[in-house]
Structure formats: structure tokens, C-alpha cells
């Protein structure tokens with residue numbers, strides 16, 4: 732099932748235009764690699780298996796691959812327009828498989844306790860809440876005990892005023908598209924953000940879902956406005 736949240740001016744080869752409004756995007760993506768790389772240093776196996784949810788244009792995929800040469804990644808995205816862009820770029824690599832599939836069926840088709848890490852960026856907040864709950868459960872099932880979950884995403888703060896301040900900062904940043912003569916892009920992302928609010932992924936809800944699914948060492952770091960990186964370790 733395709734959601735079409737990343738099509739038209741918010742998807743495909745137009746997606747990267749979005750970065751004009753989020754100068755912290757690349758910094759946060761790189762930080763995923765730092766966290767994953769540190770985690771991999773403690774693994775002794777010759778091969779490290781990673782699943783990625785939401786390939787997009789493949790930026791997170793590059794970061795994952797660069798973080799340790801032993802990594803093999805299988806990455807899924809349910810929007811064919813995004814998969815086409817990712818497959819057409821240099822991410823096509825011997826250590827990578829990209830598949831056009833929705834995250835839940837992708838996770839469910841994997842062997843239980845078969846992967847060292849599940850990494851995802853700016854994807855889970857797009858998922859409807861009941862579906863998202865199933866995704867957290869499936870992530871836990873597929874991870875080996877001691878495996879890591881890394882999610883760089885919109886994580887709303889529970890404090891209402893603090894969240895509103897962050898939301899406003901994100902919305903204001905979109906004015907850059909008026910400056911380059913693309914009010915259509917501003918409007919599309921504004922609508923996207925307003926829709927995000929209806930199914931908000933909060934720090935508290937992520938913590939709750941992770942704890943309920945057997946994770947510990949749950950941490951949020953590197954916050955920029957609504958965005959923060961969540962890391963958690965699946966218990967033995």
C-alpha cells in the first residue's frame with residue numbers, strides 16, 4: 732500500500748529541496764552513522780545485518796553503509812517514486828538491497844532475532860498510530876537480543892508550549908520556499924506538517940512503545956526543533 736505522502740513536490744527527486752528549510756537535516760543524518768558506528772565497534776561478527784525502514788532518496792542508507800564496512804543493509808520504502816530515485820543513485824551497492832514494500836510486511840517477512848540493528852529516519856512519524864504500534868512490535872521481534880534501534884525522526888515534546896515553539900520553528904522555516912519562488916512547495920510541506928500533528932509521535936509515546944516491546948537504555952539526543960534521535964537496546 733502506497734501512502735503518497737512523498738510524491739509530487741514532497742517526493743522523488745524533489746524531496747531534497749526540503750533541506751533548504753532544515754539546515755540541521757544533514758547533521759542529524761550523519762549523527763545516525765556516528766551512533767551506529769560506535770555500536771558496531773562492540774560487535775565481533777564478520778557481517779552486521781541492518782534493516783532500514785523508509786529508504787527515501789537513500790541518504791540514510793549511505794550513512795548506514797559508511798558507519799562500518801561489515802554492514803549489509805536491506806532497506807524498504809512503500810512509495811515507488813522514492814524507490815526509483817534511490818535505485819538510480821550510487822546507493823546500488825553490493826552490500827545493499829532496496830525493496831518496494833511497506834515497513835510492516837517487510838519486518839514480518841524477516842526471521843525473528845535475525846538483525847543487529849533497525850535504523851530509520853523521518854519515516855515512523857508518518858505511520859498511522861495503530862500501524863505504528865505493530866511496527867514497534869515487529870522491530871522488537873526481528874532484532875537480536877542486545878540489538879539496537881535508531882530512529883532519527885520528529886519526536887514531539889510532551890510539554891505543550893515547548894512543542895508549539897518547535898512546531899512554529901518548523902513552519903516558519905518553510906518560508907524559504909517563497910523566497911525561491913516556490914510557494915507550492917511551502918504549501919505542500921505545511922500541509923504535510925499539519926497532517927503529522929494529527930498522528931504525532933511524541934517522545935513519551937515512543938518510550939512507552941519501546942518499553943512495552945522489551946527495550947531498555949532508551950535515549951533521545953541531538954534535538955533540533957521537532958527532530959530528535961531515539962536510540963534503544965533490545966533486552967536479552
Ligand SMILES: C[S@@+](CC[C@H](N)C(=O)[O-])C[C@H]1O[C@@H](n2cnc3c(N)ncnc32)[C@H](O)[C@@H]1O
Nearest residue numbers: 785786787791808809810813833834852853854
Ligand atoms: C522523509 S523520507 C526519509 C527518507 C530517508 N530515511 C532520509 O532520512 O532521507 C520517509 C520515507 O519513508 C517512506 N515511508 C513512509 N511510510 C512507509 C511505510 N509504511 N513503509 C515503508 N516506507 C514508508 C516514504 O515513502 C519516504 O520515502
